[in-house]
Amino acid sequence: MMKKYDVIVIGAGPGGMTSALYASRANLSVLMIDRGIYGGQMNNTADIENYPGFKSILGPDLSKKMYESATGFGAEYAYGTVQAVEDKGSFKIVRTDNDEYETSVLIIGTGSQYRKLGVPGEEEYGGRGVSYCAVCDGAFFRNKEVIVVGGGDSAIQESLYLSNLASKVTVIHRRDQLRAQKVLQDRAFADDKINFVWNSNVTEITGDGNKVNGVKVLNTKDNSESTVDANGVFIYVGNTPMTDPFKSLGITDEKGWIPTNERMETKVPxxxxxxxxxxxxxxxxxxxxxxxxxxxxNAFEYIQSNN
Structure with a gap:
């Protein structure tokens, strides 16, 4: 038989686990579904310094604490990749690669994934010098030279992490100034191991056939081309939403993000x-x-008002 829940939360990142906590404390039956371990991208973050209550905490440690809170009032957890969702009005059907579920309320917290550059060499050298996670792969580049592509919080935070391992970190950014928080910028500019290449786009990731040996760069001001040697390339150029299973519901915008009101409600009740x-x-x-x-x-209030 199809399992039934009051609330199903797709995605067990910080938002999903908090939803599960609030809904289960309201005595609703709750299931969290995730295709991986709870915590989401927190598990790929070394030091979290901007979450209230902790001056600094490891990402996996915060994930564990949140999970313990989320399941403390009876919320369940299941592994699975959601394939499709059907809106049946008063209830929804959630189909994963393992099971099918019925729920009165669906909360989508699937997050986003790292955006790729889409340049030659990126796919070829994936796992052989190209990475999107410094915490995961930084140790492979101890005392080596690495490149970080991007200028936002993630790019600079991971550059600082890599500077503790690598002999040199070169940040390549398409603009002439960073978008990261001021505190992160100040730390990066003060770090002797971190260098910057401004107004530049990576046009190709090069290698010797087995591993990365550098990148080709195009200057956006004078169209000059150059190369930067490195053993690894870490890419942080934004994210794309993980919303493919929900596009048939008509709740995504032209870029795939899901608009909501201040109650977190989508177009579909x-x-x-x-x-x-x-x-x-x-x-x-x-x-x-x-x-x-x-x-x-609001999931609790929705169920109350529809009973």
């Missing part, structure tokens, strides 16, 4: 969206947690 998957400006752990609390509480 009974379907909420939270965290990095939403069309919003600031995508941080703290904002995802806020979204999750709002959605979890």
């Amino acid at each position: 009974g379907i909420f969206a939270i965290g990095d998957v939403r069309a919003k400006e600031l995508r941080q752990i703290a904002t995802a947690v806020g979204d999750g609390g709002i959605a979890g509480q």
Whole structure:
């Protein structure tokens, strides 16, 4: 038989786990579904310094604490990749690669994934010098030279992490100034191991057939071309939403993000969206947690009003 829940949360990142906490504390039956371990991208973050209550905490440690809270009032957890969702009005059907579920309320917290450069060599040298996670792969480049592509918070935060391992970190950014928080910029500019290449786009990742040996760069001001030697390339140029299973519901915008109102409600009654998957400006752990609390509480109110 198809398993039934009051609330199903797709995605067990900080927003999803907070939704599960709030909904289960309201005595609703709750299932969290995720295709990987709980915590999402927090598990790929070394030091989290901007989450209230902790001056600094390891990403996996914060994930574990949130999971313990989320399941403390009876919320369940299941592995699975969601293939499709059907809106049946008063209930929704969620189909994964393992099971099918029925729910009164659906909360989407699937987050986003790293955007790729789309240049020659990126796919070829994936796992052989090209990475999107410094915490995962930084140790392979101890005392070696690496490149970080990007200028936002993630790019600079991971550059600082890599500077503790690598002999040299070169940040390549398409603009003439960073977009990262001022505190991160100040640390990076003060770090002797971190260098910057401004107004430049990576046009190709080069290698010897087995591993990366550098990149080709195009200057956006004078169209000059150059090369930067390196043993590894870490790419942080933004994210794309993981919303493919939900596009048939008509709740995504032209870029794939999910717009909501302040109650985290989508266009479809009974379907909420939270965290990095939403069309919003600031995508941080703290904002995802806020979204999750709002959605979890409003899921309870939605069910109450429809009983």
